[in-house]
Amino acid sequence: MNLRQRMQAESYDGYTYAYPHKTAYRPLDPPIPLARAWAEEPKDRLFLYTHLPFCEMRCGFCNLFTTIRPAQERVEATLAAIARQSAATARALQPGRVAQAAFGGGTPSYLSHAQLERLFDGLARDWPVDFSNIPVSFETSPGTVDAAKLALLRRLGVDRLSLGVQSFRPEDLADLKRPQPEGQLERACASVAEAGFEVFNIDLIYGNAAQDEAGWEFSLRQALRWRPQELYLYPLYVGKLTNLDRLGRRPGERRRSLYRLARQLLLSEGYQQVSMRLFRLPGLRLDTDYCCQEDGMVGLGPGARSYTRALHYSSEYAVGQPGVRAIIEAFCQRTDFSLADYGFALDLHEQNLRRLLKTLLRGLPLDFDPQLPQLVELTELGLAQSSPFRLTPEGLAWSDTIGPWLYSQPVQSAMREYELR
Numbered sequence: 001m002n003l004r005q006r007m008q009a010e011s012y013d014g015y016t017y018a019y020p021h022k023t024a025y026r027p028l029d030p031p032i033p034l035a036r037a038w039a040e041e042p043k044d045r046l047f048l049y050t051h052l053p054f055c056e057m058r059c060g061f062c063n064l065f066t067t068i069r070p071a072q073e074r075v076e077a078t079l080a081a082i083a084r085q086s087a088a089t090a091r092a093l094q095p096g097r098v099a100q101a102a103f104g105g106g107t108p109s110y111l112s113h114a115q116l117e118r119l120f121d122g123l124a125r126d127w128p129v130d131f132s133n134i135p136v137s138f139e140t141s142p143g144t145v146d147a148a149k150l151a152l153l154r155r156l157g158v159d160r161l162s163l164g165v166q167s168f169r170p171e172d173l174a175d176l177k178r179p180q181p182e183g184q185l186e187r188a189c190a191s192v193a194e195a196g197f198e199v200f201n202i203d204l205i206y207g208n209a210a211q212d213e214a215g216w217e218f219s220l221r222q223a224l225r226w227r228p229q230e231l232y233l234y235p236l237y238v239g240k241l242t243n244l245d246r247l248g249r250r251p252g253e254r255r256r257s258l259y260r261l262a263r264q265l266l267l268s269e270g271y272q273q274v275s276m277r278l279f280r281l282p283g284l285r286l287d288t289d290y291c292c293q294e295d296g297m298v299g300l301g302p303g304a305r306s307y308t309r310a311l312h313y314s315s316e317y318a319v320g321q322p323g324v325r326a327i328i329e330a331f332c333q334r335t336d337f338s339l340a341d342y343g344f345a346l347d348l349h350e351q352n353l354r355r356l357l358k359t360l361l362r363g364l365p366l367d368f369d370p371q372l373p374q375l376v377e378l379t380e381l382g383l384a385q386s387s388p389f390r391l392t393p394e395g396l397a398w399s400d401t402i403g404p405w406l407y408s409q410p411v412q413s414a415m416r417e418y419e420l421r
């Protein structure tokens with residue numbers, strides 16, 4: 001399908017969170033020593049990302065790599081494996097400086113106070129990093145934060161606290177299969193606002209069948225009461241093996257009009273649009289994009305990806321609980337963390353495409369010529385402007401169609417052939 005046909009089909013084909021998508025990764029044979037993979041990379045601005053695959057519940061929409069209410073022995077075994085991986089990776093990389101850090105999941109705030117302190121201390125021993133002097137982002141869910149844990153996170157150096165709210169309407173939360181005890185959202189938002197992080201981010205999802213324009217606007221206005229520095233607005237996707245998929249649920253028809261409503265409201269409230277999903281108050285000192293797709297990213301933890309310019313690698317990926325548990329188990333048993341054995345090698349064409357996608361989908365002007373014939377179609381359809389070449393606001397609204405349309409043929413076929421477990 002060409003782009004016009006994809007647009008006529010109103011297809012939201014996917015979130016270009018990172019390129020290439022993890023479902024294009026395959027076993028690397030032979031495995032590549034990390035010391036070799038990183039030998040030619042700049043190492044004075046590394047991004048340390050730690051993935052914690054634990055949650056208190058499995059939300060109906062979620063296809064992230066995570067386990068639900070794991071036994072404490074499992075959590076401890078995973079943290080011990082992360083500590084081994086961290087030490088081995090730092091030895092192999094010979095890092096210069098860590099310039100940014102993020103903790104994602106799953107739900108990193110699932111960890112106890114003692115576990116959080118141990119994790120931060122261990123990383124600070126292995127890496128040239130001072131968490132109190134670099135931007136640090138941390139993801140949470142409302143049921144796993146309280147004033148004491150938030151105070152601890154601030155003390156450990158966290159500047160950006162992201163809270164997964166999804167919706168302020170109980171009807172939407174029921175529809176999304178993300179039950180939330182009464183009052184919990186309000187308490188969590190109040191505690192985060194009170195704790196005084198430099199950036200408070202709220203995640204919302206739009207487009208479930210039970211949501212109409214009025215309901216979406218209600219949720220947005222509830223979020224705005226807290227004047228969060230950032231809002232991430234995610235159109236709902238129902239991926240394979242998720243609970244919503246098992247129930248045969250599909251997103252409602254309104255995602256595009258809900259997007260326009262939100263954009264208009266947030267712009268009128270003084271927010272700036274950074275990408276299709278991210279809106280931000282102007283003038284922030286921390287204007288880092290934590291979407292975790294920069295080169296120079298060192299990923300730790302069972303679901304984390306690492307990116308050098310020419311190699312992306314990670315552990316394997318699964319959504320179903322048996323698959324996730326098996327991968328975490330293998331991660332916990334692992335003794336040799338000095339090799340990358342699963343990933344995707346990017347040739348110059350793929351590196352070029354990645355740079356193009358990162359630039360265009362953040363609404364930025366292209367500062368190089370990617371030599372890609374498809375780009376003409378974008379200008380013809382009014383989705384991009386030339387000199388400098390960048391997406392128009394209409395183009396940004398079609399990010400989830402334009403991104404996947406630009407993927408290379410090898411990446412598209414690898415993603416199609418991937419068997420999710």
Ligand SMILES: C[S@@+](CC[C@H](N)C(=O)[O-])C[C@H]1O[C@@H](n2cnc3c(N)ncnc32)[C@H](O)[C@@H]1O
Nearest residue numbers: 061062105106107140141164203234235236237
């Ligand atoms: C790692 S999670 C958030 C942290 C935390 N575990 C929570 O749920 O509150 C990142 C965000 O991705 C979004 N998300 C996950 N799956 C999605 C889906 N299928 N469709 C749309 N948004 C999704 C949600 O807004 C979620 O808050």
Ligand code: SF4
Nearest residue numbers: 055057058059062106
């Ligand atoms: S949305 Fe968040 S809390 Fe829910 S299952 Fe996914 S990662 Fe866990």
